[in-house]
Structure formats: C-alpha cells, structure tokens
Amino acid sequence: MPVTDPSPRGPRSHKVLAAAAVCASTVLMLSAASPARADDAKRLPEGGVAQALANYxxxxxxxxGANDWSCKPSAEHPEPVVLLPGTFFNFGANFVKAAPRLKNAGYCVYAMNYGFTSVSLGRVGGLGPNRESAAQLDAFVDRTLASTxxxxxxxxxxxxxxxxPMWWMKKMGGAEKVDNYVGWAPSSHGTDLNGITDLGAALNLMGFVTRLSNVAQFPGVIEQTNTSEYTREMWADGDTVPDGPHYTVVMTKYDTVVTPYATQALKGKDVDNVVLQDVCPGDRAGHMGLFNDDPTLQITMNALADGPADFKPSCHGYGLQLL
Incomplete structure (x- = not known):
C-alpha cells in the first residue's frame, strides 16, 4: 500500500509553497514598480507640431504644464519660469513642448499672451505696441512673484x-526681478528682414509703413525692424544688457526672420550666445522651428539650472525647418 506523507514537506506541499513564493515575489515586484508607474502617470506628455496647430x-x-497658480517653487528650482511667445503666436501653441518639460522637471511654470489688438481674434499675439506689452509683462511678473x-x-x-522682456529689463527696471533670461532667436536688436527694411529706409518708405501699421493695429510688428524708433531707443544708452540676470541666447543660422541671425547675440558680463549649428551641425531648425527643437530645449534647461557654460546638447529631435 502506498504511504502518504502527511508532513508539509510532501510533494504537493512543495508545489503549494513554490506557487506561494512566486505570488509573493510578484507582489513585491509590483509594489516596487508602482511608484515609478505612478510617477510616469503624473508626467505630462510633450506636444508636437500637430498639438501646436490644434492649440493655436x-x-x-x-x-x-503652465499657470498652476497654486504651485510653490522648490528649493531645487526656486524661480518660477515665465514663458512668452513670438509674434503672431500664442503661448498655447508656442510652448506645447517646453511647458510640459519644465513642469515635469519640477518648475513652477507660467505663460502669458500679450500685444493682442482688435484684429488678434484672441489668438494672434504681439501686434500691439511693444512698450505696452512690456507693461503687461511687468504686471504678470508681479502677479507671479506674489503668488509663488x-x-x-x-x-x-x-x-x-x-x-x-529686454525692453522691460533695460527701460523699466525689470532686470532686478530676473535670475535667468533665455531668448530663442530674440528680435531685441531688430531685423532687416534680409535687407528689406534697409531698402525701405533708403527709399524713405518706413514712415509710411509705420503709419499703416498703426492704422491696421500691428505696430508691434514694425517696431521689431532694425530701423524703428523703438529699436533705436532700446539701445540708446549702450549696447550691453543690464547686470544681474544670466543671459542665454539660442540662434540658428537658418533664421530668415530675425536677420542677420548674428545680430540676435547679446553683450554683457554674464552672457552665453549659442549658435545651434556650432553644437549640433546637422540641426537645420528655422526661426519658427526652435519651439520644438530638442537641442534648444536642452540648452534652455541647462541655463535655467545654472549648468555649465560649455554644455553640449544631445543632437536629436531637431525642430521644423521653417523660416
């Protein structure tokens, strides 16, 4: 007659114990993995061109990622980040990639539209007088500082x-409220639009164009020319930026909007001017393409984190080859 082993060490018990061990290991693995999955679930996806078009x-x-007015800065990232879109754009479109990345990195992120006029249709920014836009920025920064x-x-x-923001810092004392400034193809020194404004000035046509822009409610566009009274006044007291903030400028050789592209560079005690093609030769992002250009965002994140001045981005995820 076969003998049945009544002890817990019998063959069937071994199978039960093995199954229990597998279950316990699985539970431990799932428990260990759940925080990571929870963190991943909280991360905001970065938008691309399609999302930018939809948001526009x-x-x-x-x-x-932007305008959570309950956000409180951490010790690691004590300064909130204020995002400002370019001419004809709004921040809903311009920062679909940058705002989530900054928020995921732990920053308090804020964004504002400015320069809307009656022809903006609630979407087309940067049309109004730039001095008024600077005043809007001043009020927004004060609100951000008070909230955070x-x-x-x-x-x-x-x-x-x-x-x-350059006008605000140079002419309105805003520099004392800024830790880091990052400009993507900034038009601070104006543009000659590949020589068009210089030709217009030579033919005495810019006065007519300026009057037309005031009637059509887009003076902020014309004020960005290198021959405008606004641009001349911006730098009338010298061609250097105010002391205090750290300045980073990202430029692309393929810019056909703010031209010549080298005029985007700033001068001052604490300035880094970066030409994309010097660090990523294969990057052909144009003026508009900086919004979704990964090297540009990497350089931005490094600047905001007070990273090394010789930072080299990973060369991938290039932006649109547009303008």
Missing amino acids: VSSPGAVA GAKKVDIVGHSLGGNV
Whole structure:
C-alpha cells in the first residue's frame, strides 16, 4: 500500500509553497514598480507640431504644464519660469513642448499672451505696441512673484518674446526681478528682414509703413525692424544688457526672420550666445522651428539650472525647418 506523507514537506506541499513564493515575489515586484508607474502617470506628455496647430485655434490661452497658480517653487528650482511667445503666436501653441518639460522637471511654470489688438481674434499675439506689452509683462511678473512667494523669475521668450522682456529689463527696471533670461532667436536688436527694411529706409518708405501699421493695429510688428524708433531707443544708452540676470541666447543660422541671425547675440558680463549649428551641425531648425527643437530645449534647461557654460546638447529631435 502506498504511504502518504502527511508532513508539509510532501510533494504537493512543495508545489503549494513554490506557487506561494512566486505570488509573493510578484507582489513585491509590483509594489516596487508602482511608484515609478505612478510617477510616469503624473508626467505630462510633450506636444508636437500637430498639438501646436490644434492649440493655436482651440487653446490659445492654455497649455499643459503652465499657470498652476497654486504651485510653490522648490528649493531645487526656486524661480518660477515665465514663458512668452513670438509674434503672431500664442503661448498655447508656442510652448506645447517646453511647458510640459519644465513642469515635469519640477518648475513652477507660467505663460502669458500679450500685444493682442482688435484684429488678434484672441489668438494672434504681439501686434500691439511693444512698450505696452512690456507693461503687461511687468504686471504678470508681479502677479507671479506674489503668488509663488519667489523673489525673482526666469524668463524664456521666443522672437518678440525675447524682445519685450529686454525692453522691460533695460527701460523699466525689470532686470532686478530676473535670475535667468533665455531668448530663442530674440528680435531685441531688430531685423532687416534680409535687407528689406534697409531698402525701405533708403527709399524713405518706413514712415509710411509705420503709419499703416498703426492704422491696421500691428505696430508691434514694425517696431521689431532694425530701423524703428523703438529699436533705436532700446539701445540708446549702450549696447550691453543690464547686470544681474544670466543671459542665454539660442540662434540658428537658418533664421530668415530675425536677420542677420548674428545680430540676435547679446553683450554683457554674464552672457552665453549659442549658435545651434556650432553644437549640433546637422540641426537645420528655422526661426519658427526652435519651439520644438530638442537641442534648444536642452540648452534652455541647462541655463535655467545654472549648468555649465560649455554644455553640449544631445543632437536629436531637431525642430521644423521653417523660416
């Protein structure tokens, strides 16, 4: 007669114990993995061109990661970041990639539209007088500082979004409220539009164009020319930037909007001027393409984190080859 082993060491018990061990290991593995999955679930996805186009129409005043007015800066990132879009754009479209990345990195992120006129249709920014846009920025920064309790902000601006804060810092004392400034192809020194404005000035046509822009309600566009009274006044007291902030400018050789592209560079005690093609020769992003250009965002993140001046981005994820 076969003998049945009544002890827990019998063959069937071994199978039970083995199954239990597998279950326990699985539970431990799932428990260990769940925080990572929870963190991943909280991360905001970065938008691309399709999202930018959709936001331009349907979400001009909102973008993932920005304008959480309950946010409090951390010790690691004590300055909130203020984002300013370029001419004809709104922050809902301009920062679909940058705002989520900054938020995921732990920054308090804020974005504003400015320079809207009656012809903006609630979407087309940067049309109004740039001095008025600078006053709007001043009020927005004060609101941001009051909400977060921070002493200074970081500024990231694209094209005119890098120009308006320069006026604010140079002419309105805003530099004392800024820790880091990052300009993507800023128009601070104006543009000759590949020589068109110089030709217009030579033919005495710029006065007519300026009057037309005032009637059509887009003076902020014409003020960005290198021959405008606004641009001349910006630098009348010298060609250097105010002391205090750290300045970073990202330029692309393929820019056909703010030209010559080298005029985007700034001068001062604490300035880094970066030409994309010097660090990523294969990057052919144009003026507009900086918004979704990964090397540009890497350089921006390094600047805001007070990283090394000789930082070299990973050369991938190039932006649109547009303008």
